[in-house]
C-alpha cells in the first residue's frame with residue numbers, strides 16, 4: 001500500500017566541481033558539471049519534498065557569493081531561471097503551502113537552499129545531522145542562514161522511520177554525520193530509492209567508491225552497501241542527486257514517474 005501517486009524530478013541547477021569531490025581519488029584537474037536534484041512526491045496527504053535545491057541568492061549577491069564560494073576557492077553553482085525550485089513547482093500547479101513534509105537528506109548548501117519557503121511543513125532530519133549543522137563553528141558546506149529559521153517545524157529522528165505508507169526514511173550516515181535517504185513505493189513503477197549524497201553518481205554504488213567528502217569513511221561505505229542491498233532486495237529504481245548522465249535519462253518535471 002502506498003500514499004504516493006507521482007514522483008517528480010526537479011533539476012535545480014549545476015555545481016562545478018573537481019572530479020575528486022564526486023569520487024575519492026578522482027583527480028583535481030578534471031572539472032565536472034553535476035546536477036543538483038530535488039524530488040517532489042504527490043501523496044494522498046499533500047506533497048512531500050525530498051531536498052530543496054540551492055539558494056540562487058548565494059550566487060546573485062556579490063557579498064554572499066564571495067563569502068560562500070570565492071573565499072573557499074570554490075566555483076559558484078549555475079542556476080538558470082528554469083532551475084528555480086518554486087518556478088518548477090508552480091508549473092505543475094503546486095504552491096509552497098501544498099507541501100506538508102520536507103525530508104532533508106543532509107545539511108549541505110546544495111540541498112537546503114529553499115527550505116525557508118516551507119514553514120507550513122514538517123521538516124524531517126536525523127538528529128545527528130541537525131547537531132552537525134547547528135553546533136560548533138559553521139561548516140563551509142553548510143549555510144546556516146538557509147536553515148536557521150525559527151518558523152521551521154523540525155522533526156528530528158534517530159534511524160529508519162516511516163513517515164506515511166510508501167515513504168520510509170533510511171539512515172545512511174557517512175557523507176555527513178546524519179545523512180538519510182528515502183525508500184518510496186510508486187503505484188506502477190514499484191520501489192524507488194532517493195539516495196541524496198550517499199554516492200554522488202551511480203558509479204559510486206556500482207564500484208563502491210566513496211564520495212570525495214565523508215565525515216566518516218567506514219560509515220560512508222556501510223551506507224553505500226546498505227543502499228545496494230535495498231536496491232537489490234526491492235529491485236528499486238535509483239535516483240542519484242548529482243549524476244550528470246542519469247539526469248539526462250530521467251523524466252524531469254513536469255513529466256513524472258507513477
Ligand SMILES: [Zn+2]
Nearest residue numbers: 108110111197
Ligand atoms: Zn550534494
